[in-house]
Structure formats: C-alpha cells, structure tokens
Amino acid sequence: MIxxxxxxxxxxxxxxxxxxxxxxxxxxxWFLLIASWLFYMSWNAPFVLLLIAVSTxxxxxxxxxxxxSNLSMRKFLMASSLFIDLGAIGFFKYANFLSGTWRxxxxxxxxxxxxxxxxxxxxxxxxxxxxxSLSYTFDIxxxxxSPAASWRDYNLFVAFFPQLIAGPILKAIDFLPQLLxxxxxxAYMFExxxxxxxxxxxxxxxxxxxxxxxxxxxxxxxxQFDALTLLVALVAFSAQIFLDFSGYxxxxxxxxxxxxxxxxxxxxxxxxxxxxxxxxxxxHISLSTWLRDYVYISFGGNRRGTCRTHINxxxxxxxxxxxxxxxxxxxxxxxxHGLALVVHKLWTSFRKPASSPTPRFAxxxxxxxxxxxxxxxxxxxxxxxxxxxDSYQYFLRLANWEMDGVRSIPIQLVAIVSxxxxxxxxxxxxxxxYRSIPNSGIVVRATVYSSLLALIVIFGVSKAAPFxxxxx
Amino acid sequence: xxxxxTSWKRLIFLGAVSCAVASVSSHVVxxxxxxSPPTRNEHTFGGNQDTSGEIVALGSSLMxxxxxxxxxxKTTDISVNTRTCGAGxxxxxxxxxxxxxxxxxxxxxxxxFEMAEGMLSESRPIEVPFSVxxxxxxxxxxxxxxxxxxxxxxxxxxxxxxxxxLGRSWEVMVRLRDLMRSVRAKATVTSEDAPIALNAxxxxxxxxxxxxxxxxxxxxxxxxxxxxxxxxxxxxGPKFLALQRIFTKSQDAKLRAIVVMPVSPAYKSxxxxxxxxxxxxxxxRIFESANPLVIIIRLxxxxxxxxxxxxxxxxxxxxxxxxxATSTLLEELGSKSENQ
Numbered sequence: 023m024i025x026x027x028x029x030x031x032x033x034x035x036x037x038x039x040x041x042x043x044x045x046x047x048x049x050x051x052w053f054l055l056i057a058s059w060l061f062y063m064s065w066n067a068p069f070v071l072l073l074i075a076v077s078t079x080x081x082x083x084x085x086x087x088x089x090x091s092n093l094s095m096r097k098f099l100m101a102s103s104l105f106i107d108l109g110a111i112g113f114f115k116y117a118n119f120l121s122g123t124w125r126x127x128x129x130x131x132x133x134x135x136x137x138x139x140x141x142x143x144x145x146x147x148x149x150x151x152x153x154x155s156l157s158y159t160f161d162i163x164x165x166x167x168s169p170a171a172s173w174r175d176y177n178l179f180v181a182f183f184p185q186l187i188a189g190p191i192l193k194a195i196d197f198l199p200q201l202l203x204x205x206x207x208x209a210y211m212f213e214x215x216x217x218x219x220x221x222x223x224x225x226x227x228x229x230x231x232x233x234x235x236x237x238x239x240x241x242x243x244x245x246q247f248d249a250l251t252l253l254v255a256l257v258a259f260s261a262q263i264f265l266d267f268s269g270y271x272x273x274x275x276x277x278x279x280x281x282x283x284x285x286x287x288x289x290x291x292x293x294x295x296x297x298x299x300x301x302x303x304x305x306h307i308s309l310s311t312w313l314r315d316y317v318y319i320s321f322g323g324n325r326r327g328t329c330r331t332h333i334n335x336x337x338x339x340x341x342x343x344x345x346x347x348x349x350x351x352x353x354x355x356x357x358x359h360g361l362a363l364v365v366h367k368l369w370t371s372f373r374k375p376a377s378s379p380t381p382r383f384a385x386x387x388x389x390x391x392x393x394x395x396x397x398x399x400x401x402x403x404x405x406x407x408x409x410x411x412d413s414y415q416y417f418l419r420l421a422n423w424e425m426d427g428v429r430s431i432p433i434q435l436v437a438i439v440s441x442x443x444x445x446x447x448x449x450x451x452x453x454x455x456y457r458s459i460p461n462s463g464i465v466v467r468a469t470v471y472s473s474l475l476a477l478i479v480i481f482g483v484s485k486a487a488p489f490x491x492x493x494x
Numbered sequence: 495x496x497x498x499x500t501s502w503k504r505l506i507f508l509g510a511v512s513c514a515v516a517s518v519s520s521h522v523v524x525x526x527x528x529x530s531p532p533t534r535n536e537h538t539f540g541g542n543q544d545t546s547g548e549i550v551a552l553g554s555s556l557m558x559x560x561x562x563x564x565x566x567x568k569t570t571d572i573s574v575n576t577r578t579c580g581a582g583x584x585x586x587x588x589x590x591x592x593x594x595x596x597x598x599x600x601x602x603x604x605x606x607f608e609m610a611e612g613m614l615s616e617s618r619p620i621e622v623p624f625s626v627x628x629x630x631x632x633x634x635x636x637x638x639x640x641x642x643x644x645x646x647x648x649x650x651x652x653x654x655x656x657x658x659x660l661g662r663s664w665e666v667m668v669r670l671r672d673l674m675r676s677v678r679a680k681a682t683v684t685s686e687d688a689p690i691a692l693n694a695x696x697x698x699x700x701x702x703x704x705x706x707x708x709x710x711x712x713x714x715x716x717x718x719x720x721x722x723x724x725x726x727x728x729x730x731g732p733k734f735l736a737l738q739r740i741f742t743k744s745q746d747a748k749l750r751a752i753v754v755m756p757v758s759p760a761y762k763s764x765x766x767x768x769x770x771x772x773x774x775x776x777x778x779r780i781f782e783s784a785n786p787l788v789i790i791i792r793l794x795x796x797x798x799x800x801x802x803x804x805x806x807x808x809x810x811x812x813x814x815x816x817x818x819a820t821s822t823l824l825e826e827l828g829s830k831s832e833n834q
C-alpha cells in the first residue's frame with residue numbers, strides 16, 4: 023500500500039473515521055496496532071511475525087535491562103538485543119552478501135569453493151524497524167528512559183504504520199510518551215498534516231514518478247548513453263531520490279500529524295547545504311541522528327582524540343552506507359561521505375568560518391555550496407549503479423566526456439530538475455513550510471492547497487512506483 | 495500545536511474550495527488538451543451508412559489504424575461496421591459486440607500487444623461489468639498487483655467524473671508536449687507517442703518508426719513497460735478468459751475470423767520472447783481446433799509487414815503499412831473463405 027495509491031487513501035480514511043468512534047484509549051491503541059499490522063501484511067503477510075518477534079524480544083529485554091543493576095548482566099542483555107536485531111537484519115539482508123564476500127576472499131587465497139546463494143526475500147522496512155527497536159534498548163541501557171508501559175504500546179511504537187516501511191526512524195524516547203495520553207489532532211494540526219501530506223504526494227507522484235522511468239533507463243545500461251545524458255541522468259537522480267524519499271517522509275509526517283502524533287522532520291532542503299557536515303544535518307535526519315547517537319557515540323565519538331574521531335566518523339559512515347544495502351556500492355558511497363566529513367572537519371579546524379556578509383563571504387558561500395553539491399551528486403553514482411564495475415564505467419564515461427552513445431534527455435527531466443534547483447535556491451532552508459502555511463490567510467491557503475491538489479489530479483502518475491527507500 | 499487561523503469549519507470550507515478548484519482545473523486542462531473520456535467508437539463503411547453493416551469488426555486502435563476499411567468495403571462490396579476502443583483487448587471487445595444484429599458476421603482483431611494482461615484499456619471499467627471482472631479474477635487468480643489494478647480501475651473511473659485527468663498523466667504530458675510544439679511551430683505537429691483518436695480508416699501517418707532515434711525508441715519501450723506491458727503473466731489472465739469466451743460463443747455471435755494484427759519488430763524484440771510467441775501461437779491453435787468454423791488470420795506473421803518502416807510507433811501501422819495489411823487481409827479472407 024503505497025501512500026499515493028487509492029487503496030491507502032481508503033485505508034487511511036477508514037482509520038480516521040473508526041478512530042473518531044473509539045472512546046477508550048486502550049481500545050484505540052489496539053485498533054492502531056492491528057491496523058498497522060494489517061498495513062504491513064499488505065506487503066508480505068508472513069513477515070509480520072518477524073516484526074512482532076523483534077518487537078517482543080526488545081520489549082522484554084528492555085524490561086529486564088531496566089530492572090537489572092549488575093553491569094555484566096546489563097551488557098549481556100544489551101548484547102542479546104543487538105544480536106537479535108542485527109541477526110534479523112543480517113540474515114535477511116546480508117546473508118548472501120556475506121557468503122559471496124567470504125567466497126571471494128578465500129578464492130583470493132587459492133581455495134576453490136562452490137557459490138552458495140540462498141533464496142531469501144527481504145522483509146520490507148526491516149532496516150527501519152530493527153534500528154527503531156534498537157534505539158529503545160540502547161536508551162534503556164544508557165538509563166535515558168524507562169521501559170514502555172505495555173507490550174502493546176511498544177509494538178505500536180515499532181509498527182506504527184505511517185513510519186513502518188521507510189521511516190522517519192523514530193526514537194522510543196520521543197514517541198512512547200505520545201502514547202501515554204489520548205491523541206486527538208486540533209484543526210490546526212490536522213491542516214498541517216494535510217498540507218505536508220499533499221506536498222509529499224506532489225513530490226512523489228507528480229515529480230519523482232514522472233522522471234523515474236527515464237532515469238531507470240539510463241542507469242540500467244549506462245554504457246550505451248553519451249556523457250551528456252549520463253550527466254543529466256545523474257543530476258536527475260539526485261533530484262529524484264530527494265523528491266522520492268522526502269516525499270515519503272512528508273506523507274508519513276502528514277499522516278501522523280492528522281492523527282495527532284508528532285514525528286521529527288527528516289529533510290530540510292539538503293541540497294542548499296554549504297558543507298557535507300551540514301548536508302548530513304539536513305538529509306535523512308532520523309538516520310543521521312540515529313547513527314550519531316547509537317554508533318558514533320558508542321565508538322567513542324570525539325572524546326578520544328582527533329585521529330580516533332576521524333576513524334569513528336569513517337566507521338560510522340561505512341556502516342551507514344552498508345545499512346542502505348548489501349553491496350560494496352553502498353560501502354563506497356558511505357566511504358565517500360565519510361572521507362568528505364573527515365576532510366571538512368580538518369578544514370574547519372584550520373580555518374575559522376566567516377560570518378559577515380561581505381562579498382568575499384558570498385563567493386566562499388557560493389563555492390562551498392557548489393563543492394558540497396558536486397560531492398553529493400558524484401557519490402550518487404555508486405549508490406544508484408548496480409555494481410562497482412558499472413559505477414566505475416559510469417564515472418569514466420563522464421570524466422572522459424565520451425559523446426559516442428545514445429542521447430536521451432526528455433524535456434520533463436530538465437523541467438523537474440530545474441524545479442528542484444530553483445526551490446532550493448529560493449526557499450529559506452530553515453522555514454518548515456507545512457507549519458507556516460496554515461498560519462497564512464485563507465486566500466493564500468486555499469490557493470496553495472488547490473494548486474497542490476490540482477497538480478496531483480492533473481500530473482500525478484497513477485501507477486505509483488515503489489519508493490526507492492523501500493528496498494532498504 | 496494550536497492556531498487561531500484554523501477551525502474545523504474553516505478547514506472543511508478550505509477542503510471543499512480546494513476540491514472544487516482542482517476539479518475545474520482538471521476539466522479545463524482536459525478541454526484545452528483535448529483529452530476525451532474513454533469511449534467506444536463506431537463507424538460504418540460501405541453500403542447504407544445508417545445500417546449497422548453486414549460485418550462487425552471489433553478491435554483497438556491497432557485495427558483502426560491498421561486496416562483501410564473504406565477500401566475493404568469498396569473492394570468486397572460489403573458494408574462494415576467497426577467498433578473500437580483504445581487498447582481494446584478481448585475483455586472489452588466481448589462487450590463491444592453487444593447490440594449487434596444477430597445476422598451480422600463478426601471479425602475480432604487482437605494482437606500480442608493488447609493481450610498483455612498488465613496493459614489495461616481505459617475503457618475497461620466502462621465496458622466490462624464489475625461482476626464479470628470479479629468472476630474472471632476468481633477464475634484466473636492473477637497476481638495481486640494485477641488484481642488490485644483491475645479492481646481499482648472501477649472507483650478510478652467514478653472519480654474521473656469530477657477529475658477527468660486523474661490517472662492520465664501520461665496522456666496529459668504527451669498532449670502538453672504537442673501543444674508546446676505546435677505553439678512553437680505555429681502548426682499542428684504529431685507527437686512522438688501521442689494518444690490517438692480512433693477514426694477507423696483514416697490513417698494519415700506517413701512517418702515511420704525506422705526514423706526514430708535510439709533514445710526515443712528506448713524511452714517509448716520503457717514507457718510501455720511502465721504502463722504494464724511485460725513478458726510475464728500473459729495468456730493466463732482475464733483477457734485470455736475473455737478470448738476463450740469469444741470463441742466459445744462464436745456461433746451465437748457469428749464469429750467468422752480472428753485477425754491477429756502485427757506489431758513492430760522493435761516491439762517484438764523488446765517484449766515478445768520465443769516462449770511468449772510460442773505460447774501465443776499454441777493458444778490460437780487450441781482455439782482454432784476447438785472451433786474449426788472460425789478462421790484465424792495471422793497478419794502478424796505476414797512477411798511483408800516485418801519491418802519498422804511500416805509502423806509510425808511501436809504498435810501502430812502507418813499509411814503504407816495499412817495499405818499492405820489491408821491487401822493481405824483481403825487476400826487471406828478470400829482464400830480462407832474459399833477453403834471453408
């Protein structure tokens with residue numbers, strides 16, 4: 023059930039209506055939990071058991087962790103939670119990757135082995151819900167929070183349908199308190215939710231899905247296209263992944279808001295960033311904060327000297343890359359970002375940031391923005407290509423500006439990329455759009471909502487493509 | 495979160511205004527771009543134009559563009575009533591024939607393109623009753639994705655009353671490109687992949703698929719894939735079942751021939767692999783042996799039509815192709831009828 027599909031709209035309308043009629047808070051939570059499981063089952067019914075198993079084990083481990091005072095036992099319980107959650111994600115997502123890598127490694131040592139490939143179906147959203155569940159045991163282990171009030175509440179936190187498939191990755195410490203009382207949206211909250219949902223639908227259905235087939239075409243066989251087409255497709259993919267993923271996040275935030283819940287923002291105009299560090303404060307914020315809080319800090323963060331800090335950054339980004347998929351391409355993508363973060367950290371330790379609006383500052387800002395964007399865009403090559411070989415060939419054709427190939431640059435690709443660029447240039451990057459519009463006058467609001475709705479009914483793609491991040 | 499600007503009453507008012515404006519915009523865009531609602535088209539060639547014709551020909555745009563009906567009617571001195579709907583497959587054709595006089599003979603035109611189960615005609619929810627769709631889905635049990643697409647096409651059709659452009663972004667984009675081109679050139683230009691008006695017999699396309707650049711060809715193939723054409727799930731779903739019914743009821747409907755329209759070699763190399771071609775052929779053979787009175791004419795195998803130069807897009811014959819196909823059809827009809 024993709025958010026932009028008719029079936030989801032019907033499903034969501036039923037949820038809102040039935041919820042209105044439920045007076046008891048406990049019944050309401052049961053209702054939301056069952057609805058969330060049904061939502062998950064619409065993707066792949068048997069895997070709901072995995073979801074429940076992961077949640078249940080972490081719920082009881084969390085409870086034991088909270089009651090336990092013996093440090094060794096606490097460490098053991100925390101390790102058990104890590105083992106179960108990472109074991110689940112490891113088996114379903116990385117088993118074939120690890121066995122393939124192992125085979126290649128021992129073959130390097132001259133030992134022959136038969137390839138082992140297991141037919142494993144990847145449960146949708148497994149990376150998201152395992153990480154979300156892990157945040158709970160981590161926070162209890164660090165004594166930052168108390169256990170969930172009940173098994174039902176904890177399961178609802180992990181399975182809550184707006185964020186279940188592709189985030190934002192909620193933290194138990196932020197969401198569980200919202201389940202302690204009955205949540206009812208105010209009219210303002212509902213309007214905020216509706217506004218951000220509409221915006222997300224436009225990003226996904228009108229913009230991202232419109233250019234997706236053209237980009238898929240180029241990345242499926244990059245060698246047959248000329249360098250200009252490859253460049254346009256790469257920039258277009260940068261726009262597409264932003265529109266697709268931030269569109270999904272917007273719709274998730276919108277759904278939650280319409281039900282009276284609050285999620286963290288996941289994107290804040292990331293391509294306006296002036297440094298790679300700033301980019302990671304604006305791109306997939308829920309994952310970057312998760313990695314910071316539970317990986318980077320667990321490794322020691324910046325508390326153990328400069329060299330160790332840089333190693334920790336690299337390790338965190340490599341793991342962050344691997345989180346996206348079982349492929350060396352994602353590791354390379356993480357490595358590029360990790361390296362860029364380290365270089366930026368070194369650069370800022372040597373140079374003081376300019377703050378006054380002088381012409382020199384403007385020039386520096388401009389170049390910083392271009393440099394950041396270039397790194398981010400180039401790093402999308404391994405992210406989007408199928409193999410490392412494809413990534414290399416793609417980069418090589420671009421670098422050599424090889425013009426012997428098919429030219430395929432449809433006008434809508436250029437138009438939609440331009441829309442993304444212009445929006446990033448014009449929009450104040452720290453203004454949260456969906457909270458500011460409902461504060462405007464009724465004419466402005468009517469104009470904005472009518473325009474968004476009109477865009478959807480006129481240009482919205484009916485056969486919604488799955489969100490890119492569903493595969494992760 | 496709270497704010498004095500918003501109350502539930504005001505929100506409902508805002509919602510109603512937004513829906514009304516979006517609806518008006520959708521109607522205006524549909525009007526400006528000339529997006530007609532999916533309807534069946536009926537034309538009579540030869541004989542008395544007011545009569546329903548001695549032959550009823552049922553098909554899709556492939557038939558409408560592929561056969562010169564005026565020439566056929568003139569040559570045979572038989573009046574022909576053509577009934578077409580965009581991307582019409584046996585599922586829709588089965589119901590297009592409703593209301594035809596029982597004394598008329600019927601020709602049904604199919605192709606490997608429309609038989610692709612994932613490729614849905616926009617006329618489907620209008621032509622095919624929901625109960626038939628439900629029963630066909632129950633019998634054939636296709637994939638969940640196809641089942642959902644088929645079932646949702648009915649509420650989508652209802653929602654197209656207030657929002658005629660809903661779910662038709664592909665057509666909107668193509669028409670928009672056309673409009674921009676014609677404004678720029680101050681003349682009407684035919685789009686590279688325009689949705690087409692089904693004026694049976696009136697094929698003014700002289701351009702050829704052969705002149706397309708590789709990029710355009712690849713984009714169009716990709717576009718068809720996005721619209722549901724694929725190598726899988728063919729000849730097993732509701733369309734197959736409908737074709738089976740057409741054969742079963744052939745005597746009641748006076749079905750005389752099934753004509754398989756050609757598709758371009760470029761289309762075949764992208765979507766029709768050897769397995770699919772042989773499944774299609776064996777399906778036709780089974781139907782033919784069960785109903786020996788119905789002749790099957792394979793224009794898709796005619797050697798003279800195996801070139802991209804006779805198509806103006808991936809599946810539609812151009813003027814030259816139409817004339818060739820019409821001649822071949824006349825020959826085949828003549829020789830096979832004599833044999834029978």
